[in-house]
Amino acid sequence: MSDMVRKANAFEILNHWVMAISFFILTITGFAFLFKLEQMNAVFGSFHQMRTIHNWTGVVFSASLFFSLFSYLIEALIFTGEDAVWLIKAGGYFSKKMKLPAQGRLNAGQKGYYLLLLLTGGAIAASGFVIWLMPGVKKWILISHLAHNISFDLLMLAVPSHIYLATLANPGTFRIMVYGTVPLEWARKRHARWVQKMGF
Amino acid sequence: MSTTKRKSLIISPELCIGCRGCQTACKEWNQLSATKTTNKGTIENPPDLTPNLFNRIRYLEVPSETNPVRWLFVSQRCMHCDDAGCMKICPAPGAIYKTKEGIVAYDKEKCIGCKLCVAGCPFNIPRYDEKNKISKCHLCSDRVAEGLVPACAKTCPTGAISYGDRDDMLAKAHAAGYQKLYGQADLGGLGTLYAFKDAPKVYGMDENPAIPESVVFWHKVLKPLAYWGLGGAVAASLLHYVAFGPKKDEEVK
Ligand code: HEM
Ligand code: SF4
Ligand code: SF4
Protein backbone atom coordinates (compact mmCIF):
# COMPACT_ATOMS: atom_id res chain seq x y z
CA MET A 1 0.00 0.00 0.00
CA SER A 2 2.91 2.32 -0.33
CA ASP A 3 1.89 3.77 -3.68
CA MET A 4 -0.80 6.24 -2.72
CA VAL A 5 -1.70 9.31 -4.75
CA ARG A 6 -3.49 12.41 -3.51
CA LYS A 7 -6.87 13.09 -5.15
CA ALA A 8 -8.20 15.71 -2.71
CA ASN A 9 -6.27 18.14 -0.54
CA ALA A 10 -7.10 18.97 3.07
CA PHE A 11 -9.16 22.00 2.12
CA GLU A 12 -11.22 20.03 -0.37
CA ILE A 13 -11.91 17.33 2.19
CA LEU A 14 -13.01 19.89 4.76
CA ASN A 15 -15.15 21.76 2.26
CA HIS A 16 -16.83 18.55 1.18
CA TRP A 17 -17.80 17.79 4.78
CA VAL A 18 -19.03 21.31 5.36
CA MET A 19 -21.21 21.02 2.28
CA ALA A 20 -22.49 17.56 3.16
CA ILE A 21 -23.40 18.45 6.74
CA SER A 22 -24.97 21.79 5.86
CA PHE A 23 -26.89 20.12 3.06
CA PHE A 24 -28.16 17.49 5.45
CA ILE A 25 -29.38 20.11 7.95
CA LEU A 26 -31.01 22.12 5.15
CA THR A 27 -32.75 19.01 3.85
CA ILE A 28 -34.13 18.02 7.26
CA THR A 29 -35.36 21.53 8.06
CA GLY A 30 -36.56 21.93 4.47
CA PHE A 31 -38.73 18.84 4.77
CA ALA A 32 -40.06 20.15 8.07
CA PHE A 33 -41.19 23.39 6.37
CA LEU A 34 -42.51 21.58 3.34
CA PHE A 35 -44.78 19.29 5.35
CA LYS A 36 -45.25 21.42 8.49
CA LEU A 37 -43.66 18.67 10.57
CA GLU A 38 -44.52 19.82 14.05
CA GLN A 39 -42.60 16.85 15.52
CA MET A 40 -39.39 18.59 14.48
CA ASN A 41 -39.87 20.99 17.36
CA ALA A 42 -38.41 18.19 19.49
CA VAL A 43 -35.13 18.62 17.61
CA PHE A 44 -35.01 22.33 16.82
CA GLY A 45 -37.03 23.82 19.66
CA SER A 46 -39.42 25.84 17.54
CA PHE A 47 -40.10 26.74 13.94
CA HIS A 48 -38.69 30.17 14.66
CA GLN A 49 -35.36 28.66 15.62
CA MET A 50 -35.55 26.22 12.77
CA ARG A 51 -36.00 29.07 10.34
CA THR A 52 -32.93 30.84 11.71
CA ILE A 53 -30.94 27.61 11.51
CA HIS A 54 -32.14 26.89 7.97
CA ASN A 55 -31.28 30.36 6.72
CA TRP A 56 -27.83 30.58 8.31
CA THR A 57 -26.97 27.03 7.33
CA GLY A 58 -27.87 28.22 3.86
CA VAL A 59 -25.09 30.77 4.15
CA VAL A 60 -22.64 28.00 5.07
CA PHE A 61 -23.86 25.83 2.20
CA SER A 62 -23.53 28.73 -0.24
CA ALA A 63 -19.96 29.36 0.90
CA SER A 64 -19.01 25.71 0.42
CA LEU A 65 -20.62 25.73 -3.02
CA PHE A 66 -18.55 28.78 -3.87
CA PHE A 67 -15.29 27.19 -2.72
CA SER A 68 -16.06 24.04 -4.68
CA LEU A 69 -15.80 26.10 -7.85
CA PHE A 70 -12.01 26.20 -7.50
CA SER A 71 -11.79 22.42 -7.23
CA TYR A 72 -14.09 21.31 -10.00
CA LEU A 73 -15.51 23.93 -12.30
CA ILE A 74 -12.85 24.18 -15.00
CA GLU A 75 -12.45 20.46 -15.37
CA ALA A 76 -16.21 19.86 -15.31
CA LEU A 77 -16.64 22.24 -18.23
CA ILE A 78 -14.20 20.40 -20.48
CA PHE A 79 -16.06 17.68 -22.32
CA THR A 80 -13.97 15.20 -24.29
CA GLY A 81 -14.73 12.51 -26.85
CA GLU A 82 -13.80 9.95 -24.20
CA ASP A 83 -16.44 11.47 -21.94
CA ALA A 84 -19.03 10.93 -24.65
CA VAL A 85 -18.11 7.25 -24.97
CA TRP A 86 -18.18 6.90 -21.18
CA LEU A 87 -21.69 8.34 -21.10
CA ILE A 88 -22.93 6.14 -23.96
CA LYS A 89 -21.67 3.14 -21.99
CA ALA A 90 -23.41 4.55 -18.91
CA GLY A 91 -20.13 4.36 -17.01
CA GLY A 92 -20.25 0.59 -17.15
CA TYR A 93 -22.81 0.55 -14.40
CA PHE A 94 -25.15 -1.76 -16.26
CA SER A 95 -22.66 -4.28 -17.61
CA LYS A 96 -19.49 -5.52 -15.99
CA LYS A 97 -17.97 -6.49 -19.35
CA MET A 98 -17.91 -2.93 -20.61
CA LYS A 99 -14.46 -1.56 -21.42
CA LEU A 100 -14.47 2.13 -20.51
CA PRO A 101 -12.36 4.84 -22.13
CA ALA A 102 -9.61 6.51 -20.07
CA GLN A 103 -10.88 9.33 -17.89
CA GLY A 104 -9.36 12.42 -16.31
CA ARG A 105 -9.48 13.31 -12.61
CA LEU A 106 -13.26 13.50 -12.96
CA ASN A 107 -15.12 11.01 -15.12
CA ALA A 108 -17.99 12.14 -17.33
CA GLY A 109 -20.61 11.24 -14.73
CA GLN A 110 -18.78 13.20 -12.05
CA LYS A 111 -18.53 16.21 -14.35
CA GLY A 112 -22.24 16.06 -15.08
CA TYR A 113 -23.06 15.67 -11.41
CA TYR A 114 -20.94 18.65 -10.48
CA LEU A 115 -22.58 20.87 -13.09
CA LEU A 116 -26.02 19.76 -11.92
CA LEU A 117 -25.07 20.46 -8.32
CA LEU A 118 -23.76 23.87 -9.24
CA LEU A 119 -26.92 24.72 -11.13
CA THR A 120 -29.44 23.42 -8.60
CA GLY A 121 -27.34 24.42 -5.59
CA GLY A 122 -26.89 27.89 -7.06
CA ALA A 123 -30.60 28.17 -7.78
CA ILE A 124 -31.69 26.94 -4.36
CA ALA A 125 -29.23 29.29 -2.66
CA ALA A 126 -30.17 32.34 -4.72
CA SER A 127 -33.90 31.71 -4.33
CA GLY A 128 -33.45 30.99 -0.63
CA PHE A 129 -31.82 34.37 -0.12
CA VAL A 130 -34.64 36.07 -1.99
CA ILE A 131 -37.28 34.38 0.20
CA TRP A 132 -35.28 35.32 3.27
CA LEU A 133 -34.34 38.87 2.42
CA MET A 134 -37.16 40.11 0.16
CA PRO A 135 -40.22 38.93 2.10
CA GLY A 136 -43.60 40.10 0.85
CA VAL A 137 -42.47 41.05 -2.67
CA LYS A 138 -45.01 38.79 -4.31
CA LYS A 139 -43.58 38.50 -7.82
CA TRP A 140 -40.08 37.63 -6.63
CA ILE A 141 -41.29 35.37 -3.87
CA LEU A 142 -43.43 33.30 -6.24
CA ILE A 143 -40.55 32.78 -8.68
CA SER A 144 -38.13 32.00 -5.86
CA HIS A 145 -40.52 29.66 -4.12
CA LEU A 146 -40.85 27.73 -7.38
CA ALA A 147 -37.09 27.72 -8.02
CA HIS A 148 -36.30 26.72 -4.42
CA ASN A 149 -38.61 23.75 -4.67
CA ILE A 150 -37.72 22.59 -8.19
CA SER A 151 -34.05 22.59 -7.29
CA PHE A 152 -34.88 20.82 -4.03
CA ASP A 153 -36.62 18.03 -5.94
CA LEU A 154 -33.71 17.67 -8.37
CA LEU A 155 -31.28 17.54 -5.47
CA MET A 156 -33.38 14.91 -3.73
CA LEU A 157 -32.95 12.75 -6.83
CA ALA A 158 -29.29 13.51 -7.46
CA VAL A 159 -27.67 13.53 -4.02
CA PRO A 160 -28.71 10.04 -2.86
CA SER A 161 -27.46 8.67 -6.17
CA HIS A 162 -24.18 10.53 -5.69
CA ILE A 163 -23.79 9.10 -2.19
CA TYR A 164 -24.53 5.59 -3.45
CA LEU A 165 -21.99 5.87 -6.27
CA ALA A 166 -19.34 7.24 -3.92
CA THR A 167 -19.83 4.52 -1.31
CA LEU A 168 -21.54 1.17 -1.93
CA ALA A 169 -21.30 1.15 -5.70
CA ASN A 170 -17.57 1.90 -5.85
CA PRO A 171 -15.65 0.42 -2.95
CA GLY A 172 -12.49 2.39 -2.24
CA THR A 173 -13.95 5.74 -3.24
CA PHE A 174 -15.22 7.01 0.08
CA ARG A 175 -11.69 7.17 1.54
CA ILE A 176 -11.09 10.21 -0.68
CA MET A 177 -13.49 12.14 1.52
CA VAL A 178 -11.59 10.97 4.61
CA TYR A 179 -7.90 10.75 3.64
CA GLY A 180 -7.87 12.39 0.23
CA THR A 181 -5.65 9.62 -1.13
CA VAL A 182 -6.18 6.49 -3.22
CA PRO A 183 -3.88 3.65 -4.25
CA LEU A 184 -2.06 4.40 -7.49
CA GLU A 185 -3.36 1.23 -9.10
CA TRP A 186 -6.93 2.16 -8.19
CA ALA A 187 -6.49 5.57 -9.78
CA ARG A 188 -4.83 4.16 -12.88
CA LYS A 189 -7.82 1.95 -13.62
CA ARG A 190 -10.36 4.71 -13.19
CA HIS A 191 -8.61 7.96 -13.99
CA ALA A 192 -5.88 6.96 -16.44
CA ARG A 193 -5.66 10.36 -18.15
CA TRP A 194 -5.22 12.06 -14.82
CA VAL A 195 -2.49 9.67 -13.63
CA GLN A 196 -0.79 10.14 -16.99
CA LYS A 197 -0.98 13.92 -16.80
CA MET A 198 0.25 14.09 -13.22
CA GLY A 199 3.05 11.67 -14.00
CA PHE A 200 2.46 9.56 -10.88
CA MET B 1 -66.63 15.66 12.33
CA SER B 2 -68.14 18.53 14.17
CA THR B 3 -71.61 19.51 13.17
CA THR B 4 -70.86 23.21 13.49
CA LYS B 5 -71.94 24.89 10.31
CA ARG B 6 -69.68 27.02 8.19
CA LYS B 7 -70.23 30.68 8.96
CA SER B 8 -70.06 33.49 6.49
CA LEU B 9 -70.61 37.15 5.78
CA ILE B 10 -72.56 38.58 2.90
CA ILE B 11 -71.54 42.04 1.84
CA SER B 12 -73.99 44.13 -0.16
CA PRO B 13 -72.25 47.23 -1.52
CA GLU B 14 -75.53 48.81 -2.63
CA LEU B 15 -76.69 48.87 0.99
CA CYS B 16 -73.48 50.40 2.30
CA ILE B 17 -73.55 54.12 3.01
CA GLY B 18 -69.83 54.38 3.70
CA CYS B 19 -70.16 55.23 7.39
CA ARG B 20 -67.15 53.06 8.21
CA GLY B 21 -68.66 52.00 11.49
CA CYS B 22 -67.36 48.50 10.68
CA GLN B 23 -63.79 49.76 10.54
CA THR B 24 -64.18 51.35 13.95
CA ALA B 25 -66.01 48.39 15.49
CA CYS B 26 -63.28 46.07 14.27
CA LYS B 27 -60.57 48.24 15.78
CA GLU B 28 -62.44 48.42 19.02
CA TRP B 29 -63.05 44.70 19.37
CA ASN B 30 -59.55 43.75 18.28
CA GLN B 31 -57.93 46.61 20.22
CA LEU B 32 -56.16 47.95 17.17
CA SER B 33 -54.71 51.41 17.49
CA ALA B 34 -55.67 54.22 15.14
CA THR B 35 -53.27 55.37 12.46
CA LYS B 36 -52.78 58.95 11.41
CA THR B 37 -53.55 59.39 7.72
CA THR B 38 -53.99 62.30 5.37
CA ASN B 39 -57.09 63.43 3.55
CA LYS B 40 -56.78 62.46 -0.08
CA GLY B 41 -60.10 63.93 -1.08
CA THR B 42 -61.99 60.68 -0.78
CA ILE B 43 -63.97 58.95 1.92
CA GLU B 44 -61.65 55.98 1.43
CA ASN B 45 -59.38 56.14 4.42
CA PRO B 46 -56.89 54.73 5.33
CA PRO B 47 -55.80 54.13 1.74
CA ASP B 48 -54.97 50.45 2.28
CA LEU B 49 -55.34 47.60 4.76
CA THR B 50 -52.71 47.76 7.49
CA PRO B 51 -51.74 45.50 10.39
CA ASN B 52 -54.13 47.66 12.43
CA LEU B 53 -56.91 47.73 9.88
CA PHE B 54 -58.58 44.39 9.13
CA ASN B 55 -61.39 45.78 7.04
CA ARG B 56 -61.74 48.84 4.93
CA ILE B 57 -64.41 50.50 2.86
CA ARG B 58 -63.24 51.02 -0.69
CA TYR B 59 -64.93 53.88 -2.45
CA LEU B 60 -65.59 53.69 -6.19
CA GLU B 61 -67.31 56.18 -8.42
CA VAL B 62 -68.61 54.27 -11.42
CA PRO B 63 -71.33 56.12 -13.31
CA SER B 64 -73.68 53.93 -15.30
CA GLU B 65 -76.14 54.91 -18.03
CA THR B 66 -79.07 54.98 -15.67
CA ASN B 67 -77.18 56.45 -12.75
CA PRO B 68 -74.68 59.22 -13.50
CA VAL B 69 -73.65 59.50 -9.86
CA ARG B 70 -73.25 55.90 -8.83
CA TRP B 71 -71.14 55.59 -5.69
CA LEU B 72 -70.09 52.17 -4.53
CA PHE B 73 -68.79 51.33 -1.07
CA VAL B 74 -67.14 47.93 -1.05
CA SER B 75 -65.80 46.39 2.10
CA GLN B 76 -62.40 44.76 1.72
CA ARG B 77 -61.16 42.11 4.15
CA CYS B 78 -60.00 38.48 4.30
CA MET B 79 -62.27 36.25 2.24
CA HIS B 80 -61.86 33.16 4.43
CA CYS B 81 -61.29 30.95 1.40
CA ASP B 82 -62.16 27.29 1.72
CA ASP B 83 -59.06 26.49 -0.32
CA ALA B 84 -56.88 29.14 1.33
CA GLY B 85 -53.67 29.97 -0.52
CA CYS B 86 -52.17 31.62 2.57
CA MET B 87 -52.56 28.43 4.59
CA LYS B 88 -51.36 26.21 1.78
CA ILE B 89 -48.05 27.97 1.37
CA CYS B 90 -47.37 28.69 5.06
CA PRO B 91 -44.46 26.56 6.34
CA ALA B 92 -45.21 26.91 10.07
CA PRO B 93 -47.66 24.41 11.57
CA GLY B 94 -50.56 26.10 13.31
CA ALA B 95 -49.63 29.62 12.21
CA ILE B 96 -52.68 29.79 9.94
CA TYR B 97 -55.49 27.38 10.72
CA LYS B 98 -59.16 26.78 10.05
CA THR B 99 -61.68 26.90 12.85
CA LYS B 100 -64.63 24.54 12.92
CA GLU B 101 -66.76 27.39 11.59
CA GLY B 102 -64.55 27.55 8.47
CA ILE B 103 -62.74 30.70 9.55
CA VAL B 104 -59.15 31.16 8.39
CA ALA B 105 -57.62 32.25 11.69
CA TYR B 106 -54.01 32.61 12.83
CA ASP B 107 -51.76 32.26 15.82
CA LYS B 108 -49.13 34.97 16.01
CA GLU B 109 -47.07 32.87 18.43
CA LYS B 110 -46.57 30.25 15.73
CA CYS B 111 -46.04 32.61 12.80
CA ILE B 112 -42.35 32.71 11.85
CA GLY B 113 -42.69 35.95 9.89
CA CYS B 114 -41.58 34.58 6.51
CA LYS B 115 -44.43 36.35 4.65
CA LEU B 116 -44.93 33.50 2.20
CA CYS B 117 -48.67 33.87 2.83
CA VAL B 118 -48.59 37.19 0.98
CA ALA B 119 -47.51 35.31 -2.12
CA GLY B 120 -50.17 32.62 -1.67
CA CYS B 121 -53.17 34.91 -1.16
CA PRO B 122 -55.23 35.75 -4.27
CA PHE B 123 -56.69 38.86 -2.60
CA ASN B 124 -53.63 40.68 -1.24
CA ILE B 125 -54.85 40.44 2.34
CA PRO B 126 -52.17 39.46 4.89
CA ARG B 127 -50.35 42.34 6.54
CA TYR B 128 -47.59 42.36 9.17
CA ASP B 129 -47.33 43.89 12.58
CA GLU B 130 -44.17 45.46 13.99
CA LYS B 131 -42.90 42.01 15.01
CA ASN B 132 -43.39 40.71 11.45
CA LYS B 133 -46.35 38.56 12.48
CA ILE B 134 -49.33 38.01 10.20
CA SER B 135 -52.26 40.32 10.84
CA LYS B 136 -55.65 40.21 9.14
CA CYS B 137 -59.38 39.75 9.66
CA HIS B 138 -60.08 36.50 11.54
CA LEU B 139 -63.86 36.79 11.19
CA CYS B 140 -63.90 37.56 14.89
CA SER B 141 -63.08 33.92 15.55
CA ASP B 142 -63.08 34.65 19.28
CA ARG B 143 -66.60 36.08 19.17
CA VAL B 144 -67.90 33.43 16.79
CA ALA B 145 -66.60 30.68 19.08
CA GLU B 146 -68.84 32.16 21.79
CA GLY B 147 -71.84 32.31 19.47
CA LEU B 148 -71.55 36.09 18.98
CA VAL B 149 -71.85 38.00 15.73
CA PRO B 150 -68.61 39.51 14.31
CA ALA B 151 -68.14 43.10 15.47
CA CYS B 152 -68.33 44.67 12.02
CA ALA B 153 -71.57 42.87 11.12
CA LYS B 154 -73.07 43.66 14.51
CA THR B 155 -72.33 47.35 14.11
CA CYS B 156 -73.41 47.81 10.51
CA PRO B 157 -76.55 50.01 10.61
CA THR B 158 -77.87 49.19 7.13
CA GLY B 159 -77.44 45.44 6.78
CA ALA B 160 -74.65 45.85 4.24
CA ILE B 161 -72.71 43.26 6.26
CA SER B 162 -74.83 40.31 7.27
CA TYR B 163 -73.66 37.20 9.07
CA GLY B 164 -74.93 33.66 9.57
CA ASP B 165 -74.70 30.00 8.54
CA ARG B 166 -73.32 29.96 5.05
CA ASP B 167 -75.92 27.60 3.59
CA ASP B 168 -78.86 29.53 4.99
CA MET B 169 -77.45 32.84 3.87
CA LEU B 170 -76.90 31.55 0.34
CA ALA B 171 -80.43 30.14 0.20
CA LYS B 172 -81.87 33.46 1.35
CA ALA B 173 -79.84 35.45 -1.16
CA HIS B 174 -80.97 33.14 -3.95
CA ALA B 175 -84.58 33.51 -2.83
CA ALA B 176 -84.07 37.28 -2.89
CA GLY B 177 -83.18 37.05 -6.55
CA TYR B 178 -79.38 36.80 -6.62
CA GLN B 179 -78.54 33.99 -9.01
CA LYS B 180 -74.94 33.79 -7.96
CA LEU B 181 -73.04 35.52 -5.21
CA TYR B 182 -69.46 36.54 -5.69
CA GLY B 183 -67.29 33.90 -4.03
CA GLN B 184 -69.99 31.27 -3.95
CA ALA B 185 -67.85 28.74 -5.80
CA ASP B 186 -64.44 30.41 -6.07
CA LEU B 187 -61.55 28.76 -4.23
CA GLY B 188 -63.82 26.05 -2.92
CA GLY B 189 -66.26 28.72 -1.78
CA LEU B 190 -65.38 31.93 0.04
CA GLY B 191 -66.49 32.72 3.56
CA THR B 192 -66.91 36.38 2.65
CA LEU B 193 -69.55 36.56 -0.06
CA TYR B 194 -70.59 39.60 -2.06
CA ALA B 195 -74.07 40.34 -3.39
CA PHE B 196 -73.03 42.22 -6.51
CA LYS B 197 -75.63 43.62 -8.89
CA ASP B 198 -73.12 44.14 -11.67
CA ALA B 199 -69.92 42.52 -12.95
CA PRO B 200 -67.29 42.01 -10.21
CA LYS B 201 -64.84 44.28 -11.96
CA VAL B 202 -67.21 47.21 -11.50
CA TYR B 203 -66.64 46.68 -7.77
CA GLY B 204 -62.91 46.35 -8.28
CA MET B 205 -62.83 42.58 -7.77
CA ASP B 206 -61.22 39.82 -9.82
CA GLU B 207 -63.65 37.92 -12.01
CA ASN B 208 -61.94 34.60 -11.33
CA PRO B 209 -59.76 34.79 -8.24
CA ALA B 210 -57.27 31.92 -8.01
CA ILE B 211 -54.27 30.79 -6.03
CA PRO B 212 -51.12 31.52 -8.12
CA GLU B 213 -50.51 28.66 -10.55
CA SER B 214 -46.97 28.11 -9.32
CA VAL B 215 -48.26 27.57 -5.79
CA VAL B 216 -50.83 25.04 -7.00
CA PHE B 217 -48.16 23.25 -9.05
CA TRP B 218 -45.85 23.24 -6.02
CA HIS B 219 -48.57 21.78 -3.84
CA LYS B 220 -49.74 19.12 -6.27
CA VAL B 221 -46.47 18.11 -7.92
CA LEU B 222 -43.31 19.45 -6.33
CA LYS B 223 -44.18 18.60 -2.73
CA PRO B 224 -44.96 14.91 -3.32
CA LEU B 225 -42.00 14.70 -5.71
CA ALA B 226 -39.66 15.67 -2.89
CA TYR B 227 -40.28 12.49 -0.93
CA TRP B 228 -41.06 10.22 -3.85
CA GLY B 229 -37.88 11.48 -5.51
CA LEU B 230 -35.77 10.91 -2.41
CA GLY B 231 -37.34 7.51 -1.76
CA GLY B 232 -37.08 6.60 -5.43
CA ALA B 233 -33.41 7.53 -5.65
CA VAL B 234 -32.59 5.47 -2.56
CA ALA B 235 -34.67 2.54 -3.82
CA ALA B 236 -33.10 2.69 -7.30
CA SER B 237 -29.63 2.70 -5.74
CA LEU B 238 -30.35 -0.35 -3.63
CA LEU B 239 -31.98 -2.07 -6.58
CA HIS B 240 -28.89 -1.39 -8.66
CA TYR B 241 -26.73 -2.80 -5.89
CA VAL B 242 -28.75 -6.00 -5.85
CA ALA B 243 -29.04 -6.32 -9.63
CA PHE B 244 -25.56 -5.30 -10.73
CA GLY B 245 -23.49 -5.16 -7.56
CA PRO B 246 -20.56 -2.88 -6.80
CA LYS B 247 -17.62 -2.26 -9.10
CA LYS B 248 -15.15 -4.42 -7.23
CA ASP B 249 -11.61 -3.31 -7.78
CA GLU B 250 -10.59 -6.58 -9.47
CA GLU B 251 -13.48 -6.19 -11.93
CA VAL B 252 -12.53 -2.70 -13.05
CA LYS B 253 -10.57 -2.77 -16.26
C1 HEM C 1 -28.53 28.44 0.46
C2 HEM C 1 -29.29 29.25 1.04
C3 HEM C 1 -30.70 28.95 1.50
C4 HEM C 1 -31.50 29.88 2.05
C5 HEM C 1 -31.13 31.31 2.38
C6 HEM C 1 -32.78 29.27 2.27
C7 HEM C 1 -33.89 29.91 2.78
C8 HEM C 1 -35.14 29.39 2.86
C9 HEM C 1 -36.30 30.09 3.26
C10 HEM C 1 -36.32 31.54 3.68
C11 HEM C 1 -37.36 29.25 3.21
C12 HEM C 1 -38.81 29.57 3.50
C13 HEM C 1 -39.23 29.14 4.83
C14 HEM C 1 -38.69 30.03 5.87
O1 HEM C 1 -38.70 31.24 5.73
O2 HEM C 1 -38.23 29.51 6.87
C15 HEM C 1 -36.87 28.00 2.78
C16 HEM C 1 -37.64 26.88 2.63
C17 HEM C 1 -37.15 25.66 2.21
N1 HEM C 1 -35.82 25.35 1.92
FE1 HEM C 1 -34.30 26.67 1.91
N2 HEM C 1 -32.73 27.98 1.89
C18 HEM C 1 -31.47 27.73 1.41
C19 HEM C 1 -30.98 26.52 0.94
C20 HEM C 1 -31.70 25.35 0.91
C21 HEM C 1 -31.15 24.08 0.53
C22 HEM C 1 -29.71 23.82 0.09
C23 HEM C 1 -32.17 23.18 0.62
C24 HEM C 1 -32.17 21.71 0.35
C25 HEM C 1 -31.25 20.90 0.64
C26 HEM C 1 -33.36 23.89 1.02
C27 HEM C 1 -34.62 23.32 1.16
C28 HEM C 1 -35.76 24.02 1.51
C29 HEM C 1 -37.09 23.48 1.52
C30 HEM C 1 -37.49 22.09 1.09
C31 HEM C 1 -37.95 24.50 1.99
C32 HEM C 1 -39.45 24.40 2.21
C33 HEM C 1 -40.14 24.71 0.95
C34 HEM C 1 -41.17 25.75 1.04
O3 HEM C 1 -41.90 25.83 2.03
O4 HEM C 1 -41.21 26.51 0.09
N3 HEM C 1 -33.03 25.21 1.20
N4 HEM C 1 -35.51 28.11 2.56
S1 SF4 D 1 -45.63 34.91 7.71
FE1 SF4 D 1 -46.47 33.62 9.32
S2 SF4 D 1 -48.52 33.13 8.63
FE2 SF4 D 1 -47.46 33.94 6.86
S3 SF4 D 1 -46.66 32.13 5.79
FE3 SF4 D 1 -45.04 32.81 7.18
S4 SF4 D 1 -45.36 31.68 9.07
FE4 SF4 D 1 -47.23 31.48 7.87
S1 SF4 E 1 -58.31 35.90 1.39
FE1 SF4 E 1 -56.12 35.54 1.45
S2 SF4 E 1 -55.63 35.67 3.61
FE2 SF4 E 1 -57.87 35.38 3.50
S3 SF4 E 1 -58.14 33.13 3.59
FE3 SF4 E 1 -58.05 33.68 1.43
S4 SF4 E 1 -55.88 33.36 0.95
FE4 SF4 E 1 -55.99 33.51 3.16
Ligand code: SF4
Ligand atom coordinates in the same frame (compact mmCIF):
# COMPACT_ATOMS: atom_id res chain seq x y z
S1 SF4 F 1 -65.08 39.99 11.20
FE1 SF4 F 1 -64.12 40.86 13.03
S2 SF4 F 1 -61.94 40.85 12.53
FE2 SF4 F 1 -63.03 40.65 10.59
S3 SF4 F 1 -63.31 42.73 9.83
FE3 SF4 F 1 -65.17 42.22 10.98
S4 SF4 F 1 -64.74 42.98 13.03
FE4 SF4 F 1 -62.77 42.89 12.00
